[in-house]
Amino acid sequence: MKKLFFILYFLIFANVVFSQKQPYVIYKANxxxxxxxxxxxxxxxxxIILFGELHNNPIAHWLQYEVTADLHESKPLILGAEMLEADxxxxxxxxxxxxxxxxxxxxLARLWPNYKTDYAPLVDLAKDKKLEFIATNVPRRYANLVYRKGFEALDSLSDQEKKWVAPLPIIFEPELPTYQNILKMMGEHGSPKLVMAQAIKDATMAHFILKHYQENHTFIHYNGAYHSDKYEGILWYLKQKRDDLNYATISTVSQVNIHELEEENLNKADFIICVDNDMTTTY
Structure with a gap:
């Protein structure tokens, strides 16, 4: 009788647990x-951790906060973000x-429209814990300049303006698969200068991450997933300068079925946060 009761209890418990909807599942690269x-x-x-997000995904933003708060309990941190520009x-x-x-x-700052809901909690966490928070991205006017005129246009910047950009000349590898994919996605609207505009962002973010990185600390950087997916973008630039550091990447994807990672999302990062496609967005 006891055995029958235990089996019945287990089946009821399992049914309750597995019938609950999950908003996300975390996967390894494989x-x-x-x-x-x-x-x-x-x-x-x-x-150094590159936490790639979908900009309007609340699960990604919540986990960014949770990971940061939990890591802070065990080691000193430095924070930084694409969403704040160097100047x-x-x-x-x-x-x-x-x-x-x-x-x-x-x-005073050019805050993103979703700053208050999605990034202010991270900045305020840094403020409360007295952590550095680094504005890593290139000022958008310089990315636009590269899009229109190429890297050469950066030579005309003043000495002060050049402090807000990765050191010139910019190392550039246009054949990286993620850069080539930009051209494919944009079709007839794609151009080499469009890829350069992406690269100046990646290079500048990597530059400021390494400039402010300190030994015995972990630098957590928040960026759009495409800037670090497939171990390219920002990470490629980081490794050109400091291949000796231990890097980790996180990506965020959205799927209809979160219980099996789709093939196209495999190997995007060390950890992939797979969010239910029906999840509400912050904008």
Whole structure:
């Protein structure tokens, strides 16, 4: 009788557990499911983490916060993000030391429209914990300049302006598969200069990550997934300068069925957050 009761209890429990809807599943690069705890344990060994997001995905933003807060309990961190541009670092620093408020930061810096919901929690975490937060991205006007005129146009920048861009001349490998894929996706609208505009962002983000990286710290960088997917983009530039560091990459994807990673999403990163396609978005 006890055995029958146990079997019945197990079946009811299993039915409840497995009938619950999951908003996301975390996978390793090879498509094997992995727990949050095991991912976190692996990330603790990294010098630099590139956390690739879908910009409007709330699960990605929530996990960015959770990973950062949990890692902070075990080791010193430095934070940085694509969503803040290098020439806004001074305003960001003033906010972090509480010499200006959010309204002033919003006035002085070119904050993304979804900053308040998606990135302010990370910046405020840095502020509360007294962590550095680095504005890593190239000012968009210079990316637009490259898109129109190529890398050569950067030579005309002033010495001050060049401080907000990766050191010139820019190393460039246009044959990287992710760069070639940009041309394929854009079709007749694609051009070599479009890829250069992507590369100047990747190169500049990598430059400021390494400039502010400190030994015995972990630098967590938040960026659009495409900037680090397939171990290219930012990571390619990082490895040109510091191939000796331990890197980890995270990507975010969206699928109808989250219980098996689709082939196209395999090997995008060390860890892939697979989010239900029906998940609401932040914009």
């Amino acid at each position: 498509g094997k499911e992995v727990s949050y705890e095991k991912m976190l344990k692996s990330l603790q060994k990294s010098n 806004n670092q001074e305003a960001l620093n003033h906010y972090l030391i509480d010499s200006i408020n959010y309204k002033a930061l919003d006035t």
